[in-house]
Amino acid sequence: MRYFSVESLKGDEAGHWTGSYRARHRWHISGVECPRFGVWAGMDAFPSVDLSEVAEPALSEWKGPMSLPEYKRLTALVRPFVPPELPLYAGCTFGPMVGTAQGKFGPVTCWPSWEVVLREDAVELLKVEGLKGVIAVRMELKSRRSTMPALYELEARPLAKLHPDCIGEFKTPACDICGRPESFDLPPKRWLLRSTVPEGLDVFGVEGACLHVVSERFIETVQRLGPSDVRYQELPVG
Numbered sequence: 001m002r003y004f005s006v007e008s009l010k011g012d013e014a015g016h017w018t019g020s021y022r023a024r025h026r027w028h029i030s031g032v033e034c035p036r037f038g039v040w041a042g043m044d045a046f047p048s049v050d051l052s053e054v055a056e057p058a059l060s061e062w063k064g065p066m067s068l069p070e071y072k073r074l075t076a077l078v079r080p081f082v083p084p085e086l087p088l089y090a091g092c093t094f095g096p097m098v099g100t101a102q103g104k105f106g107p108v109t110c111w112p113s114w115e116v117v118l119r120e121d122a123v124e125l126l127k128v129e130g131l132k133g134v135i136a137v138r139m140e141l142k143s144r145r146s147t148m149p150a151l152y153e154l155e156a157r158p159l160a161k162l163h164p165d166c167i168g169e170f171k172t173p174a175c176d177i178c179g180r181p182e183s184f185d186l187p188p189k190r191w192l193l194r195s196t197v198p199e200g201l202d203v204f205g206v207e208g209a210c211l212h213v214v215s216e217r218f219i220e221t222v223q224r225l226g227p228s229d230v231r232y233q234e235l236p237v238g
Ligand SMILES: [Zn+2]
Pocket: 034, 035, 036, 037, 175, 176, 177, 178, 179, 180
């Protein structure tokens, strides 16, 4: 199986579609101010995680970074509601995206570069074809056009890892004060570490990187619905 990351079009590439949206996830953990490294926040989005049982207003308020004690309190409160295989850090967002949308969307949209959105018929076709690991959460978008098809955010669980040889020197060490994991700049030439590629899944994410990885089969399936304004960049496995 070959794998590809879903990427936005480059600035000079013309797209087919006019669709755009403004939306935020229903819940989030703000950035944290670490005494050693300063303010930081990750970008992981887990729309399938439901925090409606957690009675904590701070999860739906969009304010600046939190103090370390407040961050530790919030993450402890949320952890029981997040599947154990998922990371839980500053900047994580949860639940459906809520907002507004306009224009016409292709089968797959990648905008901003770290979000991948599927049109309703793409989600259905992937399901009918029996693709595995497709977690698509319906976005709650208001639109002036009553005929706009529903849109779904594609969740990429960070199950795979980049090969250490492609990350090389671009690393920031983990922090034992705030619990920030080791981080790295996304290397321009990158490939997956074979032993971490989840077998049989057509969609997954990459630890420490904001990437939506899809299989060749995923691309062939959604392309049957016509063009999408995305690029697919092959991620070799080594
Ligand atoms: Zn720290």
